[in-house]
Amino acid sequence: MIVILKPQAPEQKVQQLIRDFEAQDLKIHFSQGESSTILGLVGDVAHVDMEQVLANEVVADVRRISEPYKAANRRFHPQDTVVEVCGRKIGAGYFAVIAGPCSVESQPQMETVAASVKASGAAFLRGGAFKPRTSPYSFQGLEAEGLHLLSAAKKATGLPIVTEIMSEDQLDDFTDVDIIQVGARNMQNFRLLKALGHCDKPVLLKRGLANTIEELLMSAEYILAGGNERVILCERGIRTFETCIRNNLDISAVPVLKRQTHLPVIIDPSHAAGNTWMIEPLSRAAIAAGADGLMIEVHNNPKEALCDGAQSLDMQQFADLMQDLKRRVAFEGRELQG
Amino acid sequence: MIVILKPQAPEQKVQQLIRDFEAQDLKIHFSQGESSTILGLVGDVAHVDMEQVLANEVVADVRRISEPYKAANRRFHPQDTVVEVCGRKIGAGYFAVIAGPCSVESQPQMETVAASVKASGAAFLRGGAFKPRTSPYSFQGLEAEGLHLLSAAKKATGLPIVTEIMSEDQLDDFTDVDIIQVGARNMQNFRLLKALGHCDKPVLLKRGLANTIEELLMSAEYILAGGNERVILCERGIRTFETCIRNNLDISAVPVLKRQTHLPVIIDPSHAAGNTWMIEPLSRAAIAAGADGLMIEVHNNPKEALCDGAQSLDMQQFADLMQDLKRRVAFEGRELQG
Amino acid sequence: MIVILKPQAPEQKVQQLIRDFEAQDLKIHFSQGESSTILGLVGDVAHVDMEQVLANEVVADVRRISEPYKAANRRFHPQDTVVEVCGRKIGAGYFAVIAGPCSVESQPQMETVAASVKASGAAFLRGGAFKPRTSPYSFQGLEAEGLHLLSAAKKATGLPIVTEIMSEDQLDDFTDVDIIQVGARNMQNFRLLKALGHCDKPVLLKRGLANTIEELLMSAEYILAGGNERVILCERGIRTFETCIRNNLDISAVPVLKRQTHLPVIIDPSHAAGNTWMIEPLSRAAIAAGADGLMIEVHNNPKEALCDGAQSLDMQQFADLMQDLKRRVAFEGRELQG
């Protein structure tokens, strides 16, 4: 950590600041320049509060040199993490596709879609029971009944299930869920993240609409710090100035995350696109960029979907897409799960 | 609502779509253009799911003409809402300042700050008991003990208290809190919003870092739709490409919100700035632009603050600021509460 | 075009507005709703000034239904445009790589790099003679001498050359240039675009840092409207809130542009990344997403480069990258030029 002092900072106060740092077991490198003086802090700076240092009257600026996350940091954990769920692997060359409807709507819907996406090559079934909707007047999900229908579809097809949690008090109802999803709007719901750190299920953590990659990794750190090491990161498009598409898929997040962390990284092209016709090119790009999986919305009848119909593939479209993606996963030398 | 059809859409499918709309009690205006055909939907379109319409194969695009929020909409509620709490009013010419430390740290701290900000002219005392921190290694707040210290400071000074809630399961512990704050990261925590819709306390709803004004109003709508009419909106800076400041205070949010909704609007210059020296000019701008109040971080010893020290005024700085702001509130013909 | 009228707009003024539209040869569809009245304008609305309509006192809002660009619009020009330069083709399945240093620095540099990138499979040589630099104190390019060195390298290797123009008064000096590049900062330098519309050379038009896809196509429209039909679009990363990388490559721009326009689309991974290690994954993603080419910075000695050294591949890195990219272009069924 680098602390830049104000010009003409009183010597006495600078010495006090240095003593304060030394009291935290940090070594100080003092660098006196012409227009500014710099302190280099050496030691375990992860617990130094940058805001507090900035509040000191002699400090002009503070910059972090090392990343503020540890458990998620590839520097301290060079091997890729492989998350294994019900015999399916994600990460380190294992590639998995999660597919299913935006929201669980009925038993026939779930049975039909689950059987179809399994046949097409999906490794996991997704479906929302609790839906975070911008409008209080939109369909909010079947809730407990939705979880029940997911379990039934899992029993019928053998596909492990992925569904979104909204609050830590729902955890008891998620015992039959195989991967718990944290949605983009809850990426910094820290009480939820802490609770997930103490549960024994893999967590699929989606990046918030306007959250930095560092913030995503800090949210992963909440879960890892609690003892739960099975975290899958998911990029799903970010919010920018562009208005002609719903979100901008941040494809560079794949190589950046792969460099910064050992955790698996998947892409959700459906939410990034907000339409069906962009899912194929974005999925291709995701595989080529090095993603460990995809999460794709599939519905038996998109135009009657209670949620996200505009971005849901129908079952045939998904089957066709999977044909193409299988070739691509093989081309990259990865192993498709399912 | 306007539905733009694809060129060469099959007549039969268009007729089916029209019948579907009519079955929802909507009247259809049909406008046949050269390069596109447009359907104008007339009636109560608030419950029409745009995504579902978009998913229809003959539909090229859908545009909303009217706002998707009703209870928050000034069109249906022209008079300004005045939120009254413990005899203090906010809105419609009543201006209130909320002040206090980022986080509750100790009894002497709260007593000292509360007495000081009251003497300087604050109408409410703020302080965080539960702190949403980006890092799991940062101070997370005193929690229950923090709420207790807030209550003690309220008893000692008579200042009503404002503090942040993190999850709906904390509501039972907030009985002595006068205004419940929803932080920027929880603006779309819909379960929390629903729970607050059914409580009898005013809610201070902060705009998310990258949420649109429409999304802010939709989140307010969640609370209003539950029956709680006492919602105060708070702009606290948005996330943009600019890196030399922490957030960009969206000053235009004040006139836009004043036009779109009847709810009071306050500004948090402390979080927007991320430093102390910008609080004064941003506060001045907020008053001039028409805000109904300010929320400002004040600490008895900013450089020892456990949270947000860099943006906390000390007590003397706040006293000086209030001297200037009083003149300005009077200049605008508003009535300072306190 | 849809015109939404204000509620309670005086009948007389609405009738006047309708007559004004009819005087522009537009047919009006009138749609009277409960809370708003809508006019649908039918006819050639490309010349209707939305701002002027918005300024009318009875108008609440105006929305365009059709795109404001014509010559660039795939709707009116369904076949892919193939830009052919010195026997190399770009577009419609023909894939080309443009490579070379950020700035032209010396004769040995250009000779070395040109020979090397040609051997590796590049179809075009790039190099900047006039450099747009943020700082007036940075190296600004060799200018006329730079153009001369480019010509020499072209003569030596046979590689056609691509270089950036800064102002329309430089056009006379660009006679030996094969593709004229318009940089991101000049994307809306409309005088330059008009001048390029009247020249007989292909133009490589880069998207501005924070320009929408529609604005990019409107800038292309300036060139096309002048009679120059050889425009190549280039996505090179956009500016967002993310700070850990220099720009966010907008991979979705590829499918969106492919759908909206017939013009070829290439990707510049070097400027998007701002570093060397991301060039490979971004190039892979670009090919998979459907791009028609790549523009990559290559330098004989990146750490001595006068410009953009941090993002320049050395010649061996580029040779290795091309080996991989050739397999990928073939996998996609495209034909590599060079």
Add this chain to the structure above:
Amino acid sequence: MIVILKPQAPEQKVQQLIRDFEAQDLKIHFSQGESSTILGLVGDVAHVDMEQVLANEVVADVRRISEPYKAANRRFHPQDTVVEVCGRKIGAGYFAVIAGPCSVESQPQMETVAASVKASGAAFLRGGAFKPRTSPYSFQGLEAEGLHLLSAAKKATGLPIVTEIMSEDQLDDFTDVDIIQVGARNMQNFRLLKALGHCDKPVLLKRGLANTIEELLMSAEYILAGGNERVILCERGIRTFETCIRNNLDISAVPVLKRQTHLPVIIDPSHAAGNTWMIEPLSRAAIAAGADGLMIEVHNNPKEALCDGAQSLDMQQFADLMQDLKRRVAFEGRELQG
């Protein structure tokens, strides 16, 4: 400047890097940490090319400590610059309003508007002769005839004139112009900036839609470095994710610029708002935040305006606005020019 070395960087290459810096007359402070080693460069680092340092294989990151601009930097020029034009002053307590139509349209229009805005209290007349329009099909300005009409209006009213330049080759035609405006889209047209650095007229430099404050100051630096010290900066709204308004006025740019530079700062509320009803609250906020002036679009008949009608005040609206603004400028203890 701080250079962060890669862990395990070979000692020999680090020593070479240090010798390279020393050869540039820089002193090096070496700070060996546990996980990283840092070099602090002391001396005149304005000419050190960060990109080149970053390209060195032993370097992990480079951070600037001091600002890259000098002539524009308040640190080296603590007194406020006052730009004086035809007896009107801007800066250091002198407040000026620039008003007039978006584009010059006709002699009667210019005469009418000029006389009216002068009577209302404007100090300068604005009007565009060359218009940068997104669409090639929009009105592009009267060009030479527009400059002529501006001169006539100046002669008739005595108001100095402000108009936008598009290219350095127009400079000869701008002899009668009093302040030359550089539009947002040309903020990084470096050839134009260089040419303006060598002219003897004040320059009004508008911030680009998505340019940082540092970039704005670097563009000012181009002009100052050429010897022209009369630069006025103008904030006119930035591009963000928000769609309900055209641009977000960055009010914090006022205090930030006032702190970083000695140059005067004005606000253009018309372009920020994109409508008329937000001009008043944004103007109020600008004055309160410390701006040195305003630039406001006024038209004799906004609904017939050839450009930007939706955001143009009519002459009576402007007269009313000025009545309010005069009180506010006086309240702030500033001196209105005119």
